[in-house]
Amino acid sequence: MHERRKILVTGWFSFLHGEATAGDVLALRRVAAVLRAAGLGYDVVWSPGFRADGTHFEDVDPAAYTHVVFVCGPAHGPGIEExxxxxxxxxxxxxxxxxxxxxxxxxxxxxxVLVRDAPGAEPTLDLAARAPAPASAGPPVVGVVLTHGQREYADRRRHTEVAETLTDWLGGRDCARLELETRLDAHDWRLCGTAGQLEAVLSRLDLVVTDRLHGLVLALRAGVPALAVDPVAGGAKVTAQARACGWPALVDADEVGTAVLERWWRWCLADGRGAARRVAAAFRADTAADTADGLVAALGARPAG
Incomplete structure (x- = not known):
């Protein structure tokens, strides 16, 4: 009887103007696991806006299927009626x-209709809750800290090109990306209100990709490796700070590209964590020199002239 069934699995992730949420995709995994366990074959329809390489409604011959399964989300709207x-x-x-x-x-x-929730019905567990767990620990969590300012560097600025190269490259990596901002704001809920809040976020990351000096320093302070790109041609404060920290994962603006980024990506995720922890330990040891060490003497000095 199973051989006569041809099942097409759909959801809001199938519609051109629909939405593919993580919950929907995990719900699909749960359904797919159940179908496979029952020995039932199936095809999945994807939105071309989400999976350009997948099967789309325009590729599907309705006559080839005997069953349609719609997974997750609200059972509502013209898309489902169609x-x-x-x-x-x-x-x-x-x-x-x-x-x-x-x-x-x-x-x-x-x-x-096998409902998740409906008027007058006892709710059931969402399908995403029992989706098969990933085989590995999952992709790395990467904080992305970029700047689009620093006009003081005039014609040496490569900020736009660096940001475009980094974001295009990161978009193709299997990683969980988290856009971060070092600017603090006590009134904007989207930003950290204290330095401690930002440090709490950084400490939970696997890697920071940044073209900012403080993106580099705060990542290392948290013991997290930083893949740093200096957005100023010839190198400026990011390069100088990487040198002061003894941090090797640095790329010049005029050398940024896929090959060098991937080389340092691999290093950061393999050896970089240990290296970053050693740098953080050196920070905490309070033995490295910084400019505050000369402040008291400077305050006691008489102005020249």
């Missing part, structure tokens, strides 16, 4: 969905 029309000959099942209006055509068009 799904019913296009696959009218199929058995259509919704699983793990929220029902807002039980009389909606989007809901009544299904032959079976």
């Amino acid at each position: 799904l019913h029309r296009r696959f009218a000959h199929c058995v259509r099942i919704a699983v793990g969905v929220s029902v807002v209006d039980p009389r909606s055509p989007a809901v009544t068009g299904f032959h079976r």
